[in-house]
Amino acid sequence: MYRYDSYDQKIVDERVAQFRDQTRRYLAGELTDDEFRPLRLQNGLYIQRHAPMLRVAVPYGLLSSTQVRTLAHIARTHDKGYAHITTRQNVQFNWPELKVVPEILAELAKVEMHAIQTSGACIRNITSDPFAGVAGDEYIDPRPWCEVLRQWSTFHPEFAFLPRKFKIAVNGANQDRAVIQCHDIGLELKRDAAGEIGFRVLVGGGMGRTPIIGSEITDFVPWQHIITYCEAILRVYNRYGRRDNLYKARIKILVKALGVAEFKRQVEEEWAFGKGGPNTLTEAEVARVATHFTTPAYAQLPAEDAAYAAQRAANPAFAAWARRNVLAHKVPGYAIVVLSLKDPSRAPGDITDAQLDQVADWADAYSFGEVRATHEQNLVLADVRQSDLFAVWEKARAAGLATPTFGLLTDIICCPGGDFCALANAKSIPIANAIQARFDDLDYLYDIGDIELNISGCMNSCGHHHVGHIGILGVDKNGSEWYQVSLGGSQGNDTSIGKVIGRSFAAAEMPDVITNIIDVYRAQRLEGERFIETVRRIGLDPFKIGVYGDAAIIERKQHA
């Protein structure tokens, strides 16, 4: 993974000094709340229900074991013994005191970490495929490009006060695992007919209040020009994005208002000035960054480890875990391991300091010292030998990190919700835990098969409910918490936005609602048909009947 040189280190060290002084001036009354707010947000610091929440950047989800140990130390020392993996591959702490945040940042800087631009109306942490470099379907490794873009966007002076937040994701595999269609800029690596690397550029996607799938603005920008192209997009957005209404300030609203063709015309007119300028990438720079992402020293191993097969045959629990949480690796004899953070006894995505330390140890022992965070709020050991899988499983199971439900109904994406977040309309963690409790039978979960259930506690949709096969959105009705259900959303290549099925529900109804939806699926599915495929084939009406009874449909037809 990328390691800092003296320039990178100096920038994060200077950031610590800058924020230390800003915090000092705020606490001394020299900065008002309004003046301090954007400064702290651009350092990932929110004021939440109980305490400030600090969001630490994990660039494109990559962590070293040393960094994981530092996160454990921070959780233990400055928080209540746990951290939270976010849906943008970052790490959050929920309980740090404002006055110790500069100290936390100093500790992070020692291990090449920071909280720069993890919030605020600026370019946020670049996200990517958590299986980058190890997935069999990858054709171009996105990580060097993510790092190049990270450096370009860090403290970009022109784009520090955009109309609204700005998120960029990069993918370089057949399967989109970075949700690029729901980002302000989605970049798909590709090759042109001559074999040259470049990017297909999507713009104006996003979730939030107005979910929109990104539009293609160009089908190929040669790699040399990706920074100048992004700068052109950002400049048009910075100048002409709406600033009069927070809810209409994202770039998607500008793209929609202008139309993609006109937006593209403006971007390309702007790009004509920047194209070929100093920000044009050089082969030397890309090569320098790429050397940080070289293939680790893999051993020559048989494609199928005999002991691994025997262990699965002998141990059904291990076999179940291997079936769900172990994924194919591009190198023979290796595997990708998903360490589940979806133990029903904890909030989805939460991990304790002790668990973090253990994960760091396993990374060192079994996976070249690296860990990845996923936007589905799990951790990944990306390079485990098949022959080590049983040992990893035994340790992970003992630590509560081997819930064998990756990609199943209870592998829920869930924002912190009303328990922690000041923006939330409703709690989300108890809903997730209640659904996990209802669906605690593994055989039943396996029978339901691949499905994505995503929960957000408010319209900001941090829990990605719009792209959940089942999406749950917390809403406020006259001061009480209700939950709206949508079906048919999906991430990946066939990204779609879910549709709301009808009136919302009280928290206590939610396990039954999900049960009813699943019952309709099981009754209607064709052989081998996944949940999302059934929803697409039969539409929402059978599910509405399953949830609300015939009345819902009859009533709607009368109104039609």
Next chain:
Amino acid sequence: MPKLIKNGRVIDDAAQILVLDETQAPEALSLPEGPVFVPLAVWQAHKGILADNKAIGVWLDSHESVEDLAEDLDSLSAVALNFPKFTDGRAYSGAALLRTRYGFKGEIRAIGDVLRDQFFFMQRCGFDAIQPKTGKYSDAQLEEALASLKDFSTPYQAAVDQPEPLFRRAQRAA
């Protein structure tokens, strides 16, 4: 006398910012004595007589486009860009365009809700004059705030103050 940060130093500055209220039409010009920044509308109405006056600058609000001033830049020694709120970042693009696209060599002044924690970004985008509101900072605070111009010593990306990105400026070890 009001203070101004010019090229990294605090200096006295006598220039006034002419703001029209609702009852004043741009055509009904009455300029105060001495150096003054006039609104774009006043400039456009009186370009002919103002153009030779070196004491005259133009200020643009954040919704106004530097393009509207492009043809007049040769006859201007200073342009001020207003930050109605410090979170309104349009003037950063405006300043960068004035410098890089239109080659403006005169003073570009940041006015309005100008705070020290944005000085670094302003300087990078081509502002050479930074003027917090009168009374926002004491003289001593303004001197202290000069430190914010140097928050970061070696930024990554190209900008007006440093037209080459780090990867072209430095030999970075792999």
